[in-house]
Amino acid sequence: MSGSLERLPIGEPLSRRAALKRLGIAAGAAALQRCTPLRLAFGLYPAQDDRAADRVLRAFVVTVIPGAPPEDPNLTRVFFDPFYPFAPYRSWLVWDLDRRARALTGGTSYPDLDLGRRADVVQDALVAGDGTTARLYQGAIFLAQAAVYAGIYDDELGCPLIDFHGASGLLPLEAQTYPAPGRFLPAADTADGNPT
Numbered sequence: 001m002s003g004s005l006e007r008l009p010i011g012e013p014l015s016r017r018a019a020l021k022r023l024g025i026a027a028g029a030a031a032l033q034r035c036t037p038l039r040l041a042f043g044l045y046p047a048q049d050d051r052a053a054d055r056v057l058r059a060f061v062v063t064v065i066p067g068a069p070p071e072d073p074n075l076t077r078v079f080f081d082p083f084y085p086f087a088p089y090r091s092w093l094v095w096d097l098d099r100r101a102r103a104l105t106g107g108t109s110y111p112d113l114d115l116g117r118r119a120d121v122v123q124d125a126l127v128a129g130d131g132t133t134a135r136l137y138q139g140a141i142f143l144a145q146a147a148v149y150a151g152i153y154d155d156e157l158g159c160p161l162i163d164f165h166g167a168s169g170l171l172p173l174e175a176q177t178y179p180a181p182g183r184f185l186p187a188a189d190t191a192d193g194n195p196t
Contacts, residue, residue, distance in 0.1 A: 048094045050080070056094045059111040061144045063118040068148050078147035079140070086143050093140055096133070100124055 048056075057076040062068050068075065079090045086093075101110035101121045110121060125137045146152065178184070189195055 048091045053079075053090060053094045055111050056097055056109075057090070059113075059118055060093075060097060060122070060140070061148065063115060063122060064141045064144055065148050074147070074153040077153055078143050084143060086139060089136055089140075093136065096125065097121060 054076050057079050058070055061075050062070050078084055079086060079093075081087060097110045101108060101113055101118070104121060104124060105113060105117060108117075110118060113121070122137065122141075126134050129137070
């Protein structure tokens with residue numbers, strides 16, 4: 001028998017070796033379709049150009065961080081920064097977001113969905129995706145939160161979403177403390193403050 005898959009006439013017996021070969025090929029194809037680690041390892045997803053990736057990632061960040069300013073130039077920068085470990089997975093995330101959006105909505109791309117539908121896509125990945133998919137989405141959400149809330153690319157700006165004034169916006173001492181903070185301490189058991 002040659003190395004290629006040849007058609008056998010119907011009713012003719014299939015050797016054990018040929019049957020195992022065909023089952024192995026079918027199982028491998030099925031695993032590659034559904035298995036995120038294999039897709040990542042073999043790069044079985046299309047690469048995205050930076051402009052298209054930025055559009056999808058902006059929609060993602062605005063979805064997972066309510067109130068995030070979509071026009072902020074640093075909104076998606078963390079996903080492109082090679083310093084952070086998520087950069088190699090950026091194209092996969094963009095591809096998966098768009099693929100899930102099209103599957104759940106009948107063909108609409110992720111950035112074109114309204115906020116509620118985009119949240120449904122992310123929720124689908126976290127709940128219905130395999131373990132690797134859920135971990136990658138959780139990592140992307142955490143990284144987006146760190147970038148937006150901590151203002152990692154602009155220390156002076158801070159984050160108005162959480163009332164963080166940035167490195168140069170320290171509040172005066174009277175705004176940082178309570179007047180007469182001793183009133184919050186419990187009463188002493190004895191006159192000298194030591195237990196009896």
